[in-house]
Every structure is written in structure tokens, then in C-alpha cells.
Amino acid sequence: MGPDVAGGLAALGPTRWVTWSARDLAPLLAAGAALPRTWDVAEAHRLLHGGWRADPATAWAHARGLDPGALPAPVGDDLFAALSEDGDPDDLVRPDGYLRADAGAVWAGDSLARGLAWGRAALEVTRWQQERLERLGPRAVVTAHAESAAAVLAVELERDGLPVDRAALEELVRQAAGPRPLTEADEARTRAERDAPVLASVPGIGRVDLRNPAAVRSLLATAGVDVPSTRKSVLAEHVHRHPVVPALLEWRRRERIATTYGWRWLAEHVGADDRLRGAWTACDGAAGRMTAQAGLHNLPAELRPGVAAAAGHVLVRADLGQVEPRVLAVVSGDEAFAAASTAADLYEPVAQRLGVERPVAKIAVLAAMYGQRSGAAGEALRGLERAYPVAMGHLDRAQREGEGGRPVRTFGGRLVRTAFGAVGPGEDPGPLIRSRGRFARNAVIQGSAAELFKAWAVTVREAVRPLGGQVVLCLHDELLVHVPQEHGEEVARLVDESLRLSARRWCGHDRVRFVSDTSVVRRWSEAK
DNA sequence: GATACGGGCGCC
DNA sequence: AAAGGGCGCCCGTATC
CATH class of the missing domain: 3.30.70.370 (Alpha-Beta Plaits)
Structure with missing residues (x-):
């Protein structure tokens, strides 16, 4: 028996439905409900507080001003244990103010009072979230509405799937991975057939496991190709040195289809209705x-x-x-950059203003947003800083916040935490600090986009x-x-x-x- | 046997 | 000297 949908919902005004999570709406959506406007407590929580955890008890704790780090231990999936918690089963709030650990769902067999309490709790959290988001600015509430709808859309995407032409897809897989294997022996044979051209290109090497990067590296060394890693970009530079290199690159392409997007993938994710679902x-x-x-x-x-x-x-x-550059113009409020966005190709006016070729301007703008400092972008980057100081200043500020392990917010108000990772004793903290800075610099753009x-x-x-x-x-x-x-x-x-x-x-x-x-x-x- | 991690690579 | 951000997924190795 599944959760009672009605228990997870409460009407807020005539048109916007409150839900702890759009997941709870799946039965309604399966039945074809449109649900154009919702308030998704979990998505609003993620917007306000960052991270991914957004269960009802956590959102509730924030709304009540309780320490979310001291949540009562969840009872787990054992309903009988859950139901044995002391007190009135219809009262979902514990004496200490936390949401009861077993309040994670309302079931069809539960009382109406319990369902109503569940809905009232969601409403209480919603009101608190709305108030907090309004304080962040009018855009945060608009964003919460959109994020709520996106969560519903995510459920619909899962429901509907992506339409595929099964015969065409199977033919593409066949070309790369070989015919559909019917037995394990079949599978081993097509695997060996994929490996053969690579192994044959270096005589006298015996058995080499192409799926082991270290083994591939020594295989390449045998062929006189000395590389620090076997990455595609590294191999690409040696493609004319020895036939094993192009053979290996071709092997990688086919192996990728065979392992990740092959017959098993088709069987697992493409339904009888020719829809690809994930x-x-x-x-x-x-x-x-x-x-x-x-x-x-x-x-x-x-x-x-x-x-x-x-x-x-x-x-x-x-x-x-x-x-992304257009979003940068919005989030930074840089009027000069905004003016550039009126062009169908934004990089043209930027290039003109910098006095460089368009490809240089493009690389510089992308480098600025990704936090790249090295390479050809250097000179043009300094030009960007002179021409668009507001936009570049916004990125620099985000980077400094990240380097300090402080969170940043996107244009719509999403909190993005940067205090990730840790350095061991005696370890150089520099790389971690820099990676936090680059992450934050990019997050204000990527997240806003x-x-x-x-x-x-x-x-x-x-x-x-x-x-x-x-x-x-x-x-x-x-x-x-x-x-x-x-x-x-x-x-x-x-x-x-x-x-x-x-x-x-x-x-x-x-x-x-x-x-x-x-x-x-x-x-x-x-x-x- | 399950889990964690890194190398590698697909897409944006 | 520096080495672009995100995600999911496969494989292999190492570890419990």
C-alpha cells in the first residue's frame, strides 16, 4: 500500500498545491493531473539552505528554529516500530518540537486527523519558507515557484520517457558493439573481436587487459609511445606515432557504446512503448x-x-x-555586458570592445567564468577586466567567498556551499582552496543559468x-x-x-x- | 560480498 | 607556478 496522496497535500489558496516533495505527487501525475502550480517544500528547502538533503524532518527543524544537526534518529523502514512510538499517533510533533521520526509518510490506513496534521505541518513550513525567501528578494520566491514546477516536471519526465526509434537505435548499437549477444560466450567473443585490432597492432605482447589503464600504458611503452596517462587528449597528440594509438582510440569509442550504451542499456531503459526512461x-x-x-x-x-x-x-x-555569458550579464548587473547581450552573437561586440578576434574573446569569457587563468586567455582576460569591471568583479567576489569556504548565492537565491573537502595534516591546502574558489566562481553562473x-x-x-x-x-x-x-x-x-x-x-x-x-x-x- | 576510490569519458 | 565548472557511468583495484 502506498502513501495516501491526499495526506501529503494541502491547498494553499485556490491554485497552488503544497507538497513535501513532488515525488508524492507521482500517483496524481500518473492519473494525468496537470498540477501547474505547486509549492515544493523540499525544493524550497534546497534553495534556502543548499545541499541535497531536504526531508520533511529537516525542513521542519529549520522552520521551527531547531538544531537540524540534532534530529531524532529515523526509525527506518519498519512501520511497526514506527507506529509504536509513544503518544497520540495523530500528533506528528514531538514534545521537544521536532517532527516525529515516523512522520515520513502518511498511509492510506491512517486516520484523517493524521493526514490533516501532515498537511498542516507542510503548510507551516511553507509559510516560514516563503517569508525567508521574500527576505532574500522577490526573485527568490519566483525561483521557488519555478523550482517547484521543475520537480513536478522531473516526475513527468520519468513517467513519459524520451521517444526513440528502436530499430535505428539498435542498428547504431550493433555497428559499434556488435550483434546482440545471446549467451555469455557470445559476449566474450564480441569483446575479443573489439580488442583484436589493438592487440594485433603491437606484435608479440601476449595478453593485455585493455580495460586496465596501467596495462595500456605499458602496452603503449612497448610500442615506443611514452605517455603520462592514457587519456584521449594525451593519446591524440601521439596519433601518428604508432598504429596502436588510433586503434586504441577507436577501441575506446566502441567499448564505451558496448559497455554503457549497449544491449544491456537498451533492455534496461527502453520500454515496450519505445520510450527511454531514467x-x-x-x-x-x-x-x-x-x-x-x-x-x-x-x-x-x-x-x-x-x-x-x-x-x-x-x-x-x-x-x-x-x-552562460548572458546570465553573467544578469547576475552581475553589468550594463556594458548587458548591452553586448543584445547582439545575436554576444562575442562579436565583446571582441570589438577588446580589440581581439572573436575566438579569443570567446575563450576569454569562458575562462573568466570557469576560473581558468592559464593558457591563451591571459591577455584577453585583462582586457575583460578593464572593459567589464562589474561583471568580472562579481566573479572575483564569488571566487574569494569560495576560497574562504563561505557559501555563495545564485541570482535566484540558491545557497551554494563551498566548505567541501578537507586537507590532511601536513598537506598543502592550496589546491583545495583554489578548487573551492573556481567552484564558487562557476557556481554563481552555472546555478543561475x-x-x-x-x-x-x-x-x-x-x-x-x-x-x-x-x-x-x-x-x-x-x-x-x-x-x-x-x-x-x-x-x-x-x-x-x-x-x-x-x-x-x-x-x-x-x-x-x-x-x-x-x-x-x-x-x-x-x-x- | 559490499563498498570506496581513481582513471577515463560521454554530455552540457 | 598555475592546470576550467557540473553530472552519470563503466571498469579496475584496494579494502573491509
Whole structure:
């Protein structure tokens, strides 16, 4: 018996539903409920406090001003033990003020009073969260709404899956990994066939385990190729030195498909309805991007032709252009940089102002946001600091906060903790401090971009619903919408309009331009 | 047998 | 001297 959904919800006003977590809404969503507006206590908690842990007891402790580090020990999954906790089973709050450890769910067999208490507790936390977010600024509340909707979208993405052309996908896998193995012996044979060209390229080496980097390194040494590691970028420099190197690179490509995106992956993640499904989260534990499992976020480009609309449908594919520098213009409030964003290609005016070629400007801007100091970007970076001191100052400030182990906040108010890692006694703290600084410098951009993206995605979700459209993939700056083919062009228009609306709402103004490359396609691989 | 970690690499 | 951020996933090794 599953949790009673009604117990996890309480109406807040006529239109926004409060939930401890969008996960609890899965049964309603499975039944086709639209749920356009929610307040997700867990997502609001993550926004306010950072990190990923956001269970009801933790959120409750914060709302009540109790030490969240001293939470009563959870009872675990044993319901009978849980139910044996002392006191009135309908009173979910302990005498010391903490939420009872067994309050993690309300079950269909529980009393109405218990369900209502569960809902009231969520409402109490919600009111406290709203008040705290308002103090952070109007954008934080807007962001909490978008993050709440994104959590619902994550449940829908899991429910709906990504449409694939099974035959095409199987053919792509076959080309790289060989035919579908029916027995273990089959599998061993195709494995040996993949290995053979590499092993044959260096005579007289006997048995070498290509899956062991150390063994590969000594194999390369035997062939006269001395490398510090066997990474692709390192090997690429030696590609003409010996045939073993290109053979190895080709082996890696095929091995990756065979192991990660091969027959087992197809069997485990592609359903009988030709949908590829994996678990989704609305935000990771770091800067707040969405995450996806089952390869949905890192599907190799060569498999993407296998992602295709179902019969009678099309995919509307939309990519945000240069989203990170545009977000930098917003979060820093740098008016000169904002002015550059009015160009369809932001790097053009930046290059002009710096007096450098466009590729140099691009590298410099990216280096500034990633915290890179080395390489060709150095000179142009100093130019950036002169031309856009407000934007660069914002990044530098974030970096200093990170170096000090202090948290930073994204534009929408998400707390990003930087006090991670530790140095052992006698160890040089320098690398850790620097990595915290780079992380923070990037997090204010990456995290803010994630907020804008999610605000866009959930706006699209609502806009396309009347046309039978489904958001089927969110990829950091790219959206795929699956829609009946007669509505393809209209949905493309709605996607672009949603970007203008959500960007203006999230920024609070429209001085920074955001652009989308939007097209109607049959296969994911067709556009761009 | 389960877990943790690093090398490596796919995507953004 | 310095060595770009995030995620998920595979494999191998080392460890309990």
C-alpha cells in the first residue's frame, strides 16, 4: 500500500498545491493531473539552505528554529516500530518540537486527523519558507515557484520517457558493439573481436587487459609511445606515432557504446512503448542543475539519430544560445555586458570592445567564468577586466567567498556551499582552496543559468499542454518537446515566447537578451 | 560480498 | 607556478 496522496497535500489558496516533495505527487501525475502550480517544500528547502538533503524532518527543524544537526534518529523502514512510538499517533510533533521520526509518510490506513496534521505541518513550513525567501528578494520566491514546477516536471519526465526509434537505435548499437549477444560466450567473443585490432597492432605482447589503464600504458611503452596517462587528449597528440594509438582510440569509442550504451542499456531503459526512461532530479546537490540517469544527459552524439518522434509527431528542439555569458550579464548587473547581450552573437561586440578576434574573446569569457587563468586567455582576460569591471568583479567576489569556504548565492537565491573537502595534516591546502574558489566562481553562473533554464522549461510545459505537447528532455540549455506534428510550428513559436516571458520574470527586466535556436525535427540529430 | 576510490569519458 | 565548472557511468583495484 502506498502513501495516501491526499495526506501529503494541502491547498494553499485556490491554485497552488503544497507538497513535501513532488515525488508524492507521482500517483496524481500518473492519473494525468496537470498540477501547474505547486509549492515544493523540499525544493524550497534546497534553495534556502543548499545541499541535497531536504526531508520533511529537516525542513521542519529549520522552520521551527531547531538544531537540524540534532534530529531524532529515523526509525527506518519498519512501520511497526514506527507506529509504536509513544503518544497520540495523530500528533506528528514531538514534545521537544521536532517532527516525529515516523512522520515520513502518511498511509492510506491512517486516520484523517493524521493526514490533516501532515498537511498542516507542510503548510507551516511553507509559510516560514516563503517569508525567508521574500527576505532574500522577490526573485527568490519566483525561483521557488519555478523550482517547484521543475520537480513536478522531473516526475513527468520519468513517467513519459524520451521517444526513440528502436530499430535505428539498435542498428547504431550493433555497428559499434556488435550483434546482440545471446549467451555469455557470445559476449566474450564480441569483446575479443573489439580488442583484436589493438592487440594485433603491437606484435608479440601476449595478453593485455585493455580495460586496465596501467596495462595500456605499458602496452603503449612497448610500442615506443611514452605517455603520462592514457587519456584521449594525451593519446591524440601521439596519433601518428604508432598504429596502436588510433586503434586504441577507436577501441575506446566502441567499448564505451558496448559497455554503457549497449544491449544491456537498451533492455534496461527502453520500454515496450519505445520510450527511454531514467530517474530525474530537479537539482543536484551543487549549483542546482537538473540531473538525469540512464544516459539521458550524456548520450553520445552518434546515438542521437536514434532519438526520434513517434508516428504522427515531431520534436521541437530548442537550444539557448550563449546562455552562460548572458546570465553573467544578469547576475552581475553589468550594463556594458548587458548591452553586448543584445547582439545575436554576444562575442562579436565583446571582441570589438577588446580589440581581439572573436575566438579569443570567446575563450576569454569562458575562462573568466570557469576560473581558468592559464593558457591563451591571459591577455584577453585583462582586457575583460578593464572593459567589464562589474561583471568580472562579481566573479572575483564569488571566487574569494569560495576560497574562504563561505557559501555563495545564485541570482535566484540558491545557497551554494563551498566548505567541501578537507586537507590532511601536513598537506598543502592550496589546491583545495583554489578548487573551492573556481567552484564558487562557476557556481554563481552555472546555478543561475540552471534557474533560468528551469523557469523556461516549466513555462514551456504549461504552454504546450493544450496542444498535446510533452517536454521529453531537459539538457541544461536544450529542450526537446514531443508534439503532434500538426502543432509543430505553433509549439516552436510558444517555446520562443516562453523564453521571453520566463527570462523577463526571472531577471526582473528585459535589458539582457536571451536567444533560442528552435527547430521542428523528426530526429534529435537533425537540427544544428 | 559490499563498498570506496581513481582513471577515463560521454554530455552540457 | 598555475592546470576550467557540473553530472552519470563503466571498469579496475584496494579494502573491509
